[in-house]
Amino acid sequence: MIRSVAPLLMMIFLSTDVERARVVSDYVQPRVSYANIAVANAALTTTDVERWVTFLNASDAQAHHMQLKYAAFVQSHNALLDREAPRLLAASAELSEAIQQEGFTTALPAKLDSQRQRSTQLRRQLKLAEQEYINSIEPVMTEEQAVLLPTLHNEAIRRQTRTRSSEVRWVDVELSRIWEKVNHDTMTPEELRGTRTMLQEYENAMTPLFRRLSDIQWDLPTRISTLVADMQAEVISSDEFQVRQDRVRAVYLRSLQRISNLNKTTVRLITDTLADEVADDFLQYANAAAFPELYPDRAAIHHVYEAVIHDDALGEDLQHAAAALFDDYSAQYDQMNRTLQEFCISWGEQSAMGRDGYQAQLFPEALAPKLRDRRELSEQWLERLTAIVGEDIVESHQFGFEE
Numbered sequence: 001m002i003r004s005v006a007p008l009l010m011m012i013f014l015s016t017d018v019e020r021a022r023v024v025s026d027y028v029q030p031r032v033s034y035a036n037i038a039v040a041n042a043a044l045t046t047t048d049v050e051r052w053v054t055f056l057n058a059s060d061a062q063a064h065h066m067q068l069k070y071a072a073f074v075q076s077h078n079a080l081l082d083r084e085a086p087r088l089l090a091a092s093a094e095l096s097e098a099i100q101q102e103g104f105t106t107a108l109p110a111k112l113d114s115q116r117q118r119s120t121q122l123r124r125q126l127k128l129a130e131q132e133y134i135n136s137i138e139p140v141m142t143e144e145q146a147v148l149l150p151t152l153h154n155e156a157i158r159r160q161t162r163t164r165s166s167e168v169r170w171v172d173v174e175l176s177r178i179w180e181k182v183n184h185d186t187m188t189p190e191e192l193r194g195t196r197t198m199l200q201e202y203e204n205a206m207t208p209l210f211r212r213l214s215d216i217q218w219d220l221p222t223r224i225s226t227l228v229a230d231m232q233a234e235v236i237s238s239d240e241f242q243v244r245q246d247r248v249r250a251v252y253l254r255s256l257q258r259i260s261n262l263n264k265t266t267v268r269l270i271t272d273t274l275a276d277e278v279a280d281d282f283l284q285y286a287n288a289a290a291f292p293e294l295y296p297d298r299a300a301i302h303h304v305y306e307a308v309i310h311d312d313a314l315g316e317d318l319q320h321a322a323a324a325l326f327d328d329y330s331a332q333y334d335q336m337n338r339t340l341q342e343f344c345i346s347w348g349e350q351s352a353m354g355r356d357g358y359q360a361q362l363f364p365e366a367l368a369p370k371l372r373d374r375r376e377l378s379e380q381w382l383e384r385l386t387a388i389v390g391e392d393i394v395e396s397h398q399f400g401f402e403e
Contacts, residue, residue, distance in 0.1 A: 018046060018067075021074045027085040034089060035096035036112055038119035038218040040163045043077060044130050044156070046070070051180065052152060056145045065140045073133035080129060084122050091115055104228040112222040119218065123160040130156040151176065151200060154207040161214035167351040167360065168253070169344055170260035173289045175202060175267065182281050187274075195270055202266045209262065213255045223248045246353065253352045263290075287341075293367060294340050299375045301382050305329065307397035308389055321388050329381040336374050343370060 021043035028034070049070050053063050095115050099108065134152045141149065155176075166172050176199050184192060224245060231241040267286050271279040288295040305326040309319055347366065350358040386394045 018071055019074050019078065021045060022078050022081050022085075024081070024085050024088070027081070027089055029089070029093075032089075032093050033096040033100070034092040035099055036115045036119070036218075036221055037088065037092050038116055038163055039088065039122050039126075040160050042159050042162070043126075044070075044073065044133065044159070048155075051177075055151070055180070056141065056148055058145070062137075062140050062145075066137050069133055069136045072136070073129065076132075077126070077129050080125055084125070088118055088122055091118055104225050104232060106229045106233065108229060109222045109226040112225055116218045116222065123163070123214075127156055127160040130159065148200075151203050154203045157207050158210045161210040163214060163217070166256055167348040168256040168260050169341075169348050170263040170290045171256050173263050173286060175199060175263060175270075175286065178282065178285045178289060179270075181285050182278060184278075187278060191274070194273060198266065198270055198273075202262065205262055206259065209255070209259045213259060216252050216255045220248065220252055249353045253349060256352055257349075291341060291344055293364075293371075294337065294344070297374065297378075299378050300333065301378045301385075301398075302326075302330070302333075304382065304394060304397050305385060308385065308393060311393070311397070314389060314393065318389055322385060325381065325384055325388070329378075329384075332377060332381075333374075336377060340367075340370055340374065343367070 023041045023043050024037060024039050025041050049066055052058075053066060056062070058066065092115060095111055098111060102108070131153055134149060134156065138146060138149060158174075162172075179195065179199060187195075227236070227241050227244050227248070230236045231238060236244070263286075267283065271283055274282065284295070305322060308314065308322045309326060311319070314322075344367070347358055347363055351360060351363075382394065382398075
């Protein structure tokens with residue numbers, strides 16, 4: 001019998017004075033401008049450890065050991081940041097001031113590269129501190145649990161290479177965490193093992209892609225600032241600058257797309273092996289993570305149609321008529337969602353390429369009319385359903401629909 005001890009560990013954490021693992025933003029000074037802080041603003045938290053306890057199916061004694069070792073990790077982690085974060089931020093503030101006062105001079109690329117090297121060193125130290133914590137819990141793990149520890153090591157690496165959110169869809173999705181949200185009660189042990197194997201393979205493939213992305217991402221400012229300086233010094237023309245910048249950004253975009261494609265491919269592989277209900281849940285959670293602006297759609301009326309179709313008091317003729325409407329609504333609704341997803345994907349890729357008019361702050365305004373169209377589609381099909389079964393019937397089943 002599989003038994004989760006996460007609630008026990010939560011009680012331990014709540015009843016013990018466990019200091020919070022600090023992040024770089026804890027050291028930021030008010031009214032100070034910073035540039036090129038290439039360090040993830042994230043740390044291993046008690047919530048992460050609670051999740052790991054469940055993932056490892058740890059015993060009470062193992063959970064307690066993980067908590068004690070976590071307290072030691074926090075001490076060393078915070079001591080590292082206490083020492084290094086102020087230095088990094090001071091250099092970042094100095095860099096920001098130089099950019100504001102001097103602009104894109106020929107000296108800027110070297111300054112950016114120096115800051116990138118500082119950030120890389122701190123990221124490496126933070127990653128090693130977390131991996132040392134994982135190594136410290138390994139001695140109390142069984143052989144079956146030890147096989148799962150590479151997943152934790154991969155997560156530690158990605159936590160420090162995922163230094164900023166991505167413009168490109170699916171890049172910020174962590175499928176292993178998505179899987180934790182799915183109800184596994186109806187799955188057989190063989191199905192669970194098969195899915196876990198696929199997720200481990202996915203983790204092993206994803207981590208080096210993030211390492212590569214991190215290198216490209218934080219080399220980008222240096223490369224582009226070099227091009228700007230060359231253009232301002234008339235070493236290259238503005239047209240040549242645009243060509244070369246596109247070439248540099250295309251490398252960055254391809255790196256993002258590799259991660260995005262791996263996530264999408266893995267979702268398809270996993271859903272193809274699952275029963276429909278579990279597959280639908282997994283896909284819904286994954287889509288919500290990739291497109292948080294689109295899902296969940298609280299104006300969708302699937303639940304109203306399904307309730308009406310299963311309302312035997314209506315009689316077969318009205319139920320069949322409602323079912324026919326539902327098929328048409330679902331087809332149009334699904335097509336609109338595909339169009340919305342394509343719009344989000346295209347915008348993100350244009351943004352990653354640095355195209356004018358595709359800045360992140362402009363996206364909500366561009367998306368708003370398309371979301372309004374989707375809402376109006378649901379309202380129209382709700383009116384059609386009302387016309388054949390009556391307003392009273394629809395209202396009796398209309399829980400959850402937001403006016």
